[in-house]
Amino acid sequence: MAKLNVNIGALSLKNPVMTASGTFGYGIEFEDFIDLAGLGGIIVKGTTLKPRQGNDYPRMAETASGMLNCVGLQNKGVDYFCEHIYPQIKDIDTNMIVNVSGSSPEDYAECAARIDALDMIPAIELNISCPNVKDGGMAFGVTCAGASSVVKAVRQAYHKTLIVKLSPNVTDIAEIARSVEAEGADSVSLINTLMGMAIDVEKRKKVLSIGTGGLSGPCVKPVALRMVNQVAKAVKIPVVGLGGISTAKDALEFLMAGATAIEIGTANFIDPAVTIKVRDGINEWLDAHGCQDIHEIIGCV
Amino acid sequence: MKKHILDLSVKAVERLSDKHVLLRLTDDKPLPEMLPGQFVEVRVDGSSSTFLRRPISINFVDYSANELWLMVAMVGDGTRKLGDLQPGDTLNCVLPLGNGFTIANSQKPLAKSLLVGGGVGVAPLLYLGEVLQQQGCEVTFLLGGRGAKDLLELSLFNRYGRVCVTTEDGAMGEKGFVTNHSVLAESFDKIFTCGPTPMMKAVARYANEKGIDCEASLENMMACGLGACLCCVEKTTEGNLCVCKDGPVFNIKRLLWQN
Numbered sequence: 373m374a375k376l377n378v379n380i381g382a383l384s385l386k387n388p389v390m391t392a393s394g395t396f397g398y399g400i401e402f403e404d405f406i407d408l409a410g411l412g413g414i415i416v417k418g419t420t421l422k423p424r425q426g427n428d429y430p431r432m433a434e435t436a437s438g439m440l441n442c443v444g445l446q447n448k449g450v451d452y453f454c455e456h457i458y459p460q461i462k463d464i465d466t467n468m469i470v471n472v473s474g475s476s477p478e479d480y481a482e483c484a485a486r487i488d489a490l491d492m493i494p495a496i497e498l499n500i501s502c503p504n505v506k507d508g509g510m511a512f513g514v515t516c517a518g519a520s521s522v523v524k525a526v527r528q529a530y531h532k533t534l535i536v537k538l539s540p541n542v543t544d545i546a547e548i549a550r551s552v553e554a555e556g557a558d559s560v561s562l563i564n565t566l567m568g569m570a571i572d573v574e575k576r577k578k579v580l581s582i583g584t585g586g587l588s589g590p591c592v593k594p595v596a597l598r599m600v601n602q603v604a605k606a607v608k609i610p611v612v613g614l615g616g617i618s619t620a621k622d623a624l625e626f627l628m629a630g631a632t633a634i635e636i637g638t639a640n641f642i643d644p645a646v647t648i649k650v651r652d653g654i655n656e657w658l659d660a661h662g663c664q665d666i667h668e669i670i671g672c673v
Numbered sequence: 674m675k676k677h678i679l680d681l682s683v684k685a686v687e688r689l690s691d692k693h694v695l696l697r698l699t700d701d702k703p704l705p706e707m708l709p710g711q712f713v714e715v716r717v718d719g720s721s722s723t724f725l726r727r728p729i730s731i732n733f734v735d736y737s738a739n740e741l742w743l744m745v746a747m748v749g750d751g752t753r754k755l756g757d758l759q760p761g762d763t764l765n766c767v768l769p770l771g772n773g774f775t776i777a778n779s780q781k782p783l784a785k786s787l788l789v790g791g792g793v794g795v796a797p798l799l800y801l802g803e804v805l806q807q808q809g810c811e812v813t814f815l816l817g818g819r820g821a822k823d824l825l826e827l828s829l830f831n832r833y834g835r836v837c838v839t840t841e842d843g844a845m846g847e848k849g850f851v852t853n854h855s856v857l858a859e860s861f862d863k864i865f866t867c868g869p870t871p872m873m874k875a876v877a878r879y880a881n882e883k884g885i886d887c888e889a890s891l892e893n894m895m896a897c898g899l900g901a902c903l904c905c906v907e908k909t910t911e912g913n914l915c916v917c918k919d920g921p922v923f924n925i926k927r928l929l930w931q932n
Binding site: 589 | 675676677678716721722723724725726767893894895896897898899900901902903904905906907908912913918
């Protein structure tokens with residue numbers, strides 16, 4: 373049994389396997405399938421200051437080896453989260469991390485401040501990369517100035533571990549990563565979904581209600597891996613890698629590319645127990661290759 | 674109700690029509706409890722264009738034979754692959770999912786209910802009919818199709834209640850849509866419906882006019898099946914709700930179907 377624990381800033385993870393926001397609910401949806409305490413962390417659904425109804429149906433289109441979604445950050449708002457959901461999840465014995473989104477730097481900061489007050493939430497993941505909302509979301513994540521403005525505002529309001537989730541829909545993701553690092557982010561996670569489209573040829577119409585959606589699943593993995601490697605070389609803060617991970621081998625690739633931890637997203641829909649299998653697979657690989665500690669392979673390429 | 678991931682074994686594959694198959698699945702261990710109206714997310718192996726699981730409603734559970742029946746309409750590559758399964762093959766299933774129909778009420782069991790289905794939407798009504806009949810409810814099935822070949826499992830439905838049929842071409846039963854059938858002149862204390870949305874909306878209008886309690890089982894496009902991804906939402910009086918977790922069965926009073 374190799375040592376699997378890693379650190380993201382002040383946050384200590386028992387293993388590098390976390391779940392990606394928007395694919396794992398609040399964790400409790402999966403407790404029949406896995407021991408949630410066996411994960412390194414659970415990143416719960418995108419939460420905003422005010423409740424959001426999200427976009428109209430259809431919000432999803434299946435693609436070869438993946439899917440498009442345009443859910444649009446449907447959630448009941450941070451107050452509902454603090455009052456009704458937090459009590460249900462606070463005792464889950466892993467890092468419960470809240471993904472935070474907003475439509476202005478002030479919004480993000482206010483939402484983050486509310487979550488700062490919750491003892492059992494040790495970190496937030498700042499979503500400056502949602503491609504499915506008109507107001508805010510990815511608008512902030514595609515320029516260095518926009519990304520900096522949000523991180524700067526949140527950094528003043530939030531005192532625990534701050535992970536910033538980056539958009540791949542940019543020319544140079546390393547440049548965005550460096551600007552959020554400069555504003556005090558403790559870590560960056562990448563990639564969020566890639567903007568895409570699907571068309572129903574019989575109806576001669578776009579499938580998704582807002583026309584476009586975010587692509588996820590195994591089809592995005594090579595793009596994600598390349599970007600994780602680029603960013604890991606560009607910043608000193610730890611990188612959390614995600615994008616199409618569905619096997620232990622996929623996870624090992626991200627770790628070798630330079631990710632300190634990984635998130636599993638869309639694969640949870642195909643196998644609700646995939647996270648634990650990936651964790652066990654990483655451990656078996658390390659044992660089989662005589663590695664005592666996962667750090668021996670992080671960034672080894 | 675605990676959910677499971679099970680590798681079920683295909684015991685038999687019956688062709689019900691040129692577009693429908695019945696998969697009879699079993700397991701070494703006793704199958705978990707499942708309710709009428711709940712569904713299964715099945716993994717489709719060997720189809721390069723199919724990525725997500727396919728939600729299939731529970732057609733019947735035969736606990737004595739330890740069998741789960743899934744009726745599959747072969748509409749795309751994924752469901753056609755399910756139609757190619759052979760006895761002895763394995764099907765990976767996540768089950769049971771969703772809420773199911775509202776039936777258990779020991780204070781006030783249903784006396785006379787109408788179960789209205791169309792196309793593959795008849796599937797969950799068989800298991801529902803069996804459970805209602807066991808509770809002492811008088812069950813009437815009203816099943817519609819374009820033609821006689823679209824009417825599936827009629828002999829099985831006959832076991833659990835009276836079967837009324839409509840076909841659009843008049844080849845079997847009364848000619849027209851289910852909402853034209855003469856049995857609707859009778860009174861019922863509850864209606865359950867599953868099928869194409871225009872049919873369910875017409876049934877809901879009828880139920881509203883008559884003041885009859887009515888539940889409809891919806892079939893929106895799903896990804897996770899667990900209420901995690903929020904892709905399959907339906908607009909309701911309580912905002913967007915997940916068909917997979919808050920449904921698939923909704924009382925029509927909660928749906929915004931008036932328009």
